[in-house]
Amino acid sequence: MKSSVNLKWTGNMSFETELFGHKLVLDAGTDNGGEDKGPRPKILMLTALAGCTGMDVTSILKKMRVKIDDLQIIVEGDMTEEHPKYYKSMKVIYQFKGENLPMEKLEKAVSLSEERYCGVSALYKKAIPVTTEIQIV
Amino acid sequence: MKSSVNLKWTGNMSFETELFGHKLVLDAGTDNGGEDKGPRPKILMLTALAGCTGMDVTSILKKMRVKIDDLQIIVEGDMTEEHPKYYKSMKVIYQFKGENLPMEKLEKAVSLSEERYCGVSALYKKAIPVTTEIQIV
Numbered sequence: 001m002k003s004s005v006n007l008k009w010t011g012n013m014s015f016e017t018e019l020f021g022h023k024l025v026l027d028a029g030t031d032n033g034g035e036d037k038g039p040r041p042k043i044l045m046l047t048a049l050a051g052c053t054g055m056d057v058t059s060i061l062k063k064m065r066v067k068i069d070d071l072q073i074i075v076e077g078d079m080t081e082e083h084p085k086y087y088k089s090m091k092v093i094y095q096f097k098g099e100n101l102p103m104e105k106l107e108k109a110v111s112l113s114e115e116r117y118c119g120v121s122a123l124y125k126k127a128i129p130v131t132t133e134i135q136i137v
Numbered sequence: 138m139k140s141s142v143n144l145k146w147t148g149n150m151s152f153e154t155e156l157f158g159h160k161l162v163l164d165a166g167t168d169n170g171g172e173d174k175g176p177r178p179k180i181l182m183l184t185a186l187a188g189c190t191g192m193d194v195t196s197i198l199k200k201m202r203v204k205i206d207d208l209q210i211i212v213e214g215d216m217t218e219e220h221p222k223y224y225k226s227m228k229v230i231y232q233f234k235g236e237n238l239p240m241e242k243l244e245k246a247v248s249l250s251e252e253r254y255c256g257v258s259a260l261y262k263k264a265i266p267v268t269t270e271i272q273i274v
Binding site (some may be wrong): 001002003004005006007008009012013015017019020021022024025026028029033034036038039040041042043044045046047048049050051052054055058059068070071072073074075076077078079080081083084085086087115116117118119120121122123124126127128 | 156196214263
């Protein structure tokens with residue numbers, strides 16, 4: 001199964017693309033010769049992971065009939081100091097809100113995403129440590 | 138050096154975040170229980186790579202005083218068939234447009250990005266093969 005993106009250079013440090021019909025602009029900050037017309041590219045790596053596991057977990061919990069009122073997914077990346085600057089580790093924090101949430105089911109949903117479904121996590125884990133934490137807030 | 142993202146669940150399969158102040162919505166397609174309010178998360182992995190190397194290459198060529206008229210960066214990802222579905226290989230295609238473009242300088246810029254600067258590529262290459270191709274169109 002193949003997928004692809006096509007980014008068009010729009011001058012200076014900015015690029016434009018359409019992802020599933022949704023326009024996205026990427027740009028560097030003014031401190032790096034850009035004009036901040038959009039986010040920096042590297043942060044999309046963390047965003048991909050958060051979105052992928054978030055969709056897994058909400059749909060698994062729905063099947064388990066666990067009702068959550070709110071969910072935030074925070075992904076922290078720790079970067080190397082030297083070029084090439086890449087994330088050398090990541091941590092995914094799941095913040096659930098709801099009444100009488102069953103911790104063992106939340107843990108089950110998170111571990112199913114991590115181990116079986118989330119293709120973003122699967123690739124990153126081949127390269128670096130990716131840890132998780134569940135919080136009920 | 139740390140960076141982080143915070144995705145907020147907005148119901149069903151959709152999530153919202155702000156990246157450097159720029160709003161981004163992610164959603165599943167209608168075939169997967171979503172409403173297509175934004176792109177799927179996994180494609181952001183290819184977008185991150187295209188943007189990262191694109192910014193490297195355009196800024197390196199500027200320093201080399203190589204004038205390009207146009208650049209498109211295509212990243213193709215080949216995915217596994219079984220869960221977890223992850224990109225098992227990627228290919229980055231640089232399509233340059235311009236007058237009398239010096240191939241050896243384009244190659245130099247691309248290899249500096251790949252080997253020295255692009256932190257997205259650096260991480261992916263720890264896990265999977267990432268190949269490149271330069272085209273003058």
